[in-house]
Amino acid sequence: MDILEVKNLCKVYGNNEIKINAVDNISVNVKKGEFVTVIGESGSGKSTLLNCIGGLLNPTSGEVYIKGKNIYSLDEEERTIFRRQNIGFIFQSFNLIAELNVEQNIIFPILLDYKKPEEKEVDEILNILGLLDRRHHLPSQLSGGQQQRVAIGRALITKPMLILADEPTGNLDTKTGEEVIELLLKASELYNQTILMITHNLKLTNYSKRIIKIVDGKVKVDVKNNNNRGN
Numbered sequence: 001m002d003i004l005e006v007k008n009l010c011k012v013y014g015n016n017e018i019k020i021n022a023v024d025n026i027s028v029n030v031k032k033g034e035f036v037t038v039i040g041e042s043g044s045g046k047s048t049l050l051n052c053i054g055g056l057l058n059p060t061s062g063e064v065y066i067k068g069k070n071i072y073s074l075d076e077e078e079r080t081i082f083r084r085q086n087i088g089f090i091f092q093s094f095n096l097i098a099e100l101n102v103e104q105n106i107i108f109p110i111l112l113d114y115k116k117p118e119e120k121e122v123d124e125i126l127n128i129l130g131l132l133d134r135r136h137h138l139p140s141q142l143s144g145g146q147q148q149r150v151a152i153g154r155a156l157i158t159k160p161m162l163i164l165a166d167e168p169t170g171n172l173d174t175k176t177g178e179e180v181i182e183l184l185l186k187a188s189e190l191y192n193q194t195i196l197m198i199t200h201n202l203k204l205t206n207y208s209k210r211i212i213k214i215v216d217g218k219v220k221v222d223v224k225n226n227n228n229r230g231n
């Protein structure tokens with residue numbers, strides 16, 4: 001079964017006078033374990049698409065199935081719980097909580113579900129992301145690349161099947177960006193997770209087997225990349 005099915009998705013911003021078809025009838029399927037990069041010019045609709053897929057932004061029409069569940073058939077509260085349990089988000093601005101240390105930031109999503117984090121699993125994530133010796137540091141005491149690794153840890157800790165990443169390397173230099181993506185792939189392979197990642201950095205598409213190009217809210221190209229290094 002495909003982990004993600006997007007059917008005839010549309011998102012229109014504005015009203016009759018100024019109407020923007022930000023996502024214009026997109027249908028796309030993604031299999032479990034796939035790493036897909038999403039590219040396209042600024043304003044082409046990439047973030048809108050990702051936010052609709054992630055249940056953060058209600059589409060105007062169309063359907064999003066995750067693990068066979070139509071997420072927009074759920075009410076808001078059900079969707080929030082489903083999202084927390086099944087989707088990990090990584091954003092360009094790391095969105096860490098300044099007052100919490102590395103370990104506390106990573107386990108935060110588990111605490112939100114009133115669960116107790118497994119020490120072994122936290123150590124495993126810290127280890128794979130190279131953060132074991134930073135576990136008690138605050139975000140302000142970390143480099144950009146380290147902060148993004150914490151954000152990745154936070155996205156992975158609940159072992160969601162789907163990771164949605166919006167320009168995760170946008171605030172990092174090229175080398176750090178590549179290192180972070182390599183760690184993201186290593187970690188997600190461990191849990192057989194599916195990743196949909198928006199990037200402006202075409203070099204990063206080399207890591208993925210599949211590239212989707214968005215033009216004016218539509219899927220223009222959906223190709224398999226033979227030159228992949230990751231996955």
Ligand SMILES: Nc1ncnc2c1ncn2[C@@H]1O[C@H](COP(=O)(O)OP(=O)(O)OP(=O)(O)O)[C@@H](O)[C@H]1O
Pocket residue numbers: 013014020022040041042043044045046047048049
């Ligand atoms: N809240 C909003 N209200 C009105 N229009 C919006 C809103 N958010 C986005 N848009 C418009 O929708 C279109 C798609 O925007 P979106 O942010 O999805 O593009 P993007 O491809 O992610 O761009 P970028 O690469 O610059 O982040 C753009 O024309 C944008 O101006």
